[in-house]
Amino acid sequence: MRFLATALLLTATLAQADDRPLRFAVVDSWAMPLAQIENGELTGGIMFELFKETARELGRPAAFHIVPRARIEQALLSHSVDVRCYVSRTWIEHEFNDYRWTAPLMVQRDLLVVRDAPADKLETLPSQSVGTVLGYHYPRLQPLLDSHWLSRDDARNQELVLKKLRIGRYQYAISSEFALNWFNRELPEAERLRIASVIEETPLSCMVLDAPEVRADEVLSVLAKIKASGKIEQILDHYR
Incomplete structure (x- = not known):
């Protein structure tokens, strides 16, 4: 009975993860071609295309959280974003052990x-x-x-x-x-x-929150797949 209850809880958690938007961090100082931010919304640019492709591959909705640069690390510490991209380990002051890193995706x-x-x-x-x-x-x-x-x-x-x-x-x-x-x-x-x-x-990567509702393994796998497929280079070519 206890096993059944645990299985049902796990199934419910995974179902909620599928419905829950994946929250991508967007630094408010980004500008084109990295990001087009209009009226507080991310509407275009390299990161917009990468985030949309990631969410599409995962079959999940994407949510874009505009974060002031001075507050980005606080957003990670409070787990208010799931994925932060276009970042290097050399740029951050904390270890953020709750997040896992991709391999470098671009330079x-x-x-x-x-x-x-x-x-x-x-x-x-x-x-x-x-x-x-x-x-x-x-x-x-x-x-x-x-x-x-x-x-x-x-x-x-x-x-x-x-x-x-x-x-x-x-x-x-x-x-x-x-x-x-x-x-x-x-x-x-x-x-x-x-x-x-x-x-x-500087090689740049993404950080992914390691939490059941995020499914970090799946997100990391999809980002690796997008990189290996040449899709990131295709996105970059749109803006060169």
């Missing part, structure tokens, strides 16, 4: 970008402000900030950083390759921002 290349200044490497720049995204951590930039040789000029998202560079608010900015290519796509060749140097390349 972010961070670039030193210029408008009309001479191309140079980060470590050889004259003392000045550099365009950065509020809340982003840049490991190679940090020693230069600590020495007060360089300072940050923060903007809310990557698109605003590049817009400020284009109008001359500073001479140099740090940008992901995805964001730079998207920003340049409709500009005349002569007006496009240029790469001064590659700062670093």
Whole structure:
């Protein structure tokens, strides 16, 4: 009798997991091509396509939780999101033992970008402000900030950083390759921002909550399948 009750409870739990939306974290500072956020809703971009494909493969509805960058780790600690993607272990301060990591799904290349200044490497720049995204951590930039040789000029998202560079608010900015290519796509060749140097390349993964209602094994398996199928590269190609 006890076995039957346990089996029924497990069956009910699994049925609820199928009905319950999978909650994906969306950082509010993301911009295109990573994410299009309109009126507080995720409506397009690389992560939108990846999340929708993941939910489709799982046969579950997707829910997109817009989270301020400063509160993303609290959202994980409180289990208010099930999946956080586009993240590296080097970017987080806590272990988050309740979450399991996928293998790397894509790579972010961070670039030193210029408008009309001479191309140079980060470590050889004259003392000045550099365009950065509020809340982003840049490991190679940090020693230069600590020495007060360089300072940050923060903007809310990557698109605003590049817009400020284009109008001359500073001479140099740090940008992901995805964001730079998207920003340049409709500009005349002569007006496009240029790469001064590659700062670093970071493999990015997803974190999945290990809980019965999430079914972490299934989510991890589906993300691995999407990666192996070449679907992620197809999504990225839409925005290159």
